[in-house]
Amino acid sequence: MPSIKKAILLNKADSVATALSQIQKGDVVDIIYNNETVNRLIALDDIEIYHKIAVVPIQSGNNVYKYGEVIGKAIKSIEIGQCVHIDNIESVRGKK
C-alpha cells in the first residue's frame, strides 16, 4: 500500500495545494486546510516537494487559483491529482 502524503491548501477557493513532501505517482494525498484534512486524492504524477497538485479539474484556458487569487491560466486541461507547474500553466501578466 502506498504511503499517505500531505499537501496544504491555502484558501478554500484554490484549485491547487502545495505538496509537503515528495509525492510519487499513485500516492494517496491528504489535502490539509487549517491543520485539518479536507480532501483525499490520488496523485497522477510524481510531484516535487513544495510543488503544486490540482485539487479540482481545470479546463485549458481557465484561471488557476492559489491564496484565493489568480496565479495564471491553464494551457492544458488538468485533472485532479496532476502536477500543476510550468508545463500546464502560465502567467497572464507581464506580456501581450
Place this chain on the structure above:
Amino acid sequence: MKIKAYKRPDGKYGIRNKVLILPSVGCANETTRLISEQVQGTTYITNPKGCGQIGSSVELMHRTLIGLALNPNVYGTIIVGLGCETIQAYDLYEEVKKRSNKPVEVISIQREGGTLKTIQKGIKLARKMVEEMSKIEREEVDISNITLATNCGGSDATSGIAANPTLGYCSDILIKEGATVFLGETTEFIGAEHILARRTKNEKVRNNLLTIVKNLENEFIRLGIDVRGANPSPGNIKGGLSTLEEKSLGSIMKGGTSIINEVVRYGEIPKEKGLIIMDTPGYDIESVTGMVAGGAQICVFTTGRGTPIGNPIIPLIKITGNKQTYENMSDNIDLDVSDIIEGKKGIKECGEMLLQEIIDVCNGKLTKAEIYGFSETCIYRNQETWCSW
C-alpha cells in the same frame, strides 16, 4: 518597545556605527577599497558608474549616493572622487554636510596627485574619524526610530507560506509601534497590486502605486521580453513557483497588512512613516541598496533557495521556511521558520521569534552575513550608457 542606538546630529539613530568611504565614480572604487581595508571601523561601497550618465540616471545616482551617506548607521563619510566625473564629489560633500551635519570629508584623486597620495590622505582622515566615532555610546530609544527594509530572494513556494507572512507579522507590529517599513521589488507587485491598492492611504498613493506597476509591465510588453527567466527565475521554478503572479502574491506578504502611506522612488528618503512602497528592481542586491539609501537601518531578508548576501551599512537577518535549505545553508541563514509549513508552529509564534531577533540585532547582535563580512552593494541604473548593442 525600546532599542539601544547611536544618536546622530540630524536626530536620527543608527544601530551600527560606521565610517563610510564612498566613491563618487567607479574610477575611484579601488582607491576607496584600499583606504577602507587599512582602517578598521570603516566600510565602503563600490560604485557601478557615476560617470557617462545622463538625465534621470544622474539624478538617481546622486540621490542614492547622498542617501547612503545620510543612512543613520553611518557616523561619517569620506567621499573619494576622481575629478572629471559626472557626479562631482564636492557636490555630494556639500549636500551631505548641509542635510545631516554629520562628519564628512572629500578627496579627489586628480587633485591629490594620484592614488598613493589620495590613499595616504584618505587613511589619515578615516583614522581620525573612526577615533571620534569610537567615543559615542548607544542610548535607549524607541523602536519607532527604526526603518526596516524587507526583501526576498531566491524565493520558493515556502516563501509565500512561511517566511514572508512571518516577516509581514513583524512589519505590522513595528508599524503599530510607529516605525517605518519598506516594501519593494516592483516586478513582484505584478499580479498582486490590486491587494496593495486596496490598502493605500489616499487616491494619490493608489495612483502612484498602480503607475509604477503599469509602467514596468508595459516596458516588458514593449520590449517583448518573457519575464519568466527572471521572474520566476530558474531557481524559483525549481522551488515550485510557476508564474509571476504566484511569486508576487507570496512576495507582497512581507509588508504585512498596514495602510500604505507613500510610494517613493529608488533610493529616496520617505517623508511619511509606516508602510512605504519603494520602487526597486527584483534584483536583491540593487533592491536592498536602494532601501539603505532610503534610510533603512536593518533588513529582514526572506529566502527559499538560500543566499549568503550581506550589506556594508546595514545588517541583513535572513530567514527561510524551507527546512532543507536551512539545513543545507545554516551557516548563511539566521532563522528557520519551517515549523509553519509542518503545522508545528503558527505565524504569530514565529513572528514573535523574528521580532525578538530584530530587536537583538538592533541592539548589536551580529547576523551571519555580518560575521563573514559580506557587503554586497549594487546601485540600480535606470539607463545604460551607450553603445549599439
